Amino acid sequence: MTPRSVVVTGAGCGIGLATTLELAHAGFDVIGTVRSEEKAEALREAVDRTGASVRTVLLDVTDATSSVRAFTEIATMTDGGPWAVVNNAGIAQPGAIEDVDDEQVRQQLETNLVAPARIARLVLPTMRARRAGRIVNISSISGRVSMPLLGWYCASKQGLEAMTDALRMEAAPFGVKVVLVEPGSYGTDIWQRGASRLPQRRNSAYRHQYEAAEEMIKRELPSPRPVARTVLKALTAPRPLPRYLVGTDARSSAVLDAALPTAATDWAKQVATGLRRPPRAAHALSRLRSRGGR
Structure with a gap:
């Protein structure tokens, strides 16, 4: 039996890499997307060392032309289009609302919200024709719970959740299942990369909080494998849940924010x-x- 094909965006590190490994070892035909040939080679080598394999495609999810080109290539690799997509690629833009400029806001929303919708638009026609397929969107507990100094990141994830809820209802009559995964805090480099996006602090009213945030970013967090295993569950369950909260911190935060x-x-x-x-x-x-x- 030919293994089912799954595209994982942002597959080079963190949750994307953990998910790629988990799915490859479970027998899926995984196609990992990254932004450069150097990252593609590093991804293939990392997966090869574990005894599994992955195919790679170059993709900048924020670029519409790159997205069309990548999924056209993927269509030739998968007999018309993948069985499933895991929209994992994302960035974190920290900073108080007043400190984040328009261009940073656009990049945050383009990466975390517009790109998954664009990718869904590219893969849904084939999934609908087959009357089978799955789209898994990696959100965050920030998709439910807003935090100060992370307002634009939270906005992107809450927008992703609203879009995913609508897409789930729209795609269901055609046999396509759409799932949200909402992780808590896990060891990825999204926050380390996010630290480089902190606004200029010299004149900020929040400069002391930014300095403390940089120290928090350095703390060690658990492996993201529980998130990867949840993605595997979302792809293999006959009737996946609409949403999966992952991690004790995510579950407790969601309950407290709703109850208090x-x-x-x-x-x-x-x-x-x-x-x-x-x-x-x-x-x-x-x-x-x-x-x-x-």
């Missing part, structure tokens, strides 16, 4: 990002007692 009053979650997020200082325990106790508490 907005004022409470706003305060907690401001404390977490250094926009507010938590009250000293003694001061808080004094205030509580002054109000008749125990």
Whole structure:
């Protein structure tokens, strides 16, 4: 039986690389997209070392011409088009809303929101004709929970979730299943690369928070393999869930953000990002007692 073909965008590192390895070892015909021949060669070598294999195609997801060219090539490799696509390629644009300029905003939305929609447009005609196919969009807990100093990244992921929800309903009558994967914090280089996109801090009202954010970026995070295994589940389950939250932090954040009053979650997020200082325990106790508490 010919293995089913799956395209993974942004396959060279992080969640994309972990997903490529997971799917290749599960028997899928994986086509990983990267932006340069050097990255393509490195990806093939990395997968080869594990005893699996991957085919590669060059693709800049933010470029419409590159996207058409890449998926035309993929169509010749897959008898008309892939069985599935995992839209993983993405960037993170940090910074307060007022500090991020228009060009940075456009790049954030083009990469994380417009590109997955464009790719869906390119693959859906063949999937619809076959009455089979899957599209898995890699979102984030930021697709549900907004954080200060990450507003444009959150906007791109929340837009991706809204678009995916609509696409899921539109594609279902034609046998095409559309799934969202919402990871928490895992070890990828998206935030390291995002640090280079921090706005100029000299005159920013948030410069101290940006300095603290750079330190947080350096902390060690768990392997993204749980995300890759969730993608595998989304591709192999006869009836995949519409959404998969991945990670304890993602699940707890989603529950707390939905259950607690907005004022409470706003305060907690401001404390977490250094926009507010938590009250000293003694001061808080004094205030509580002054109000008749125990």
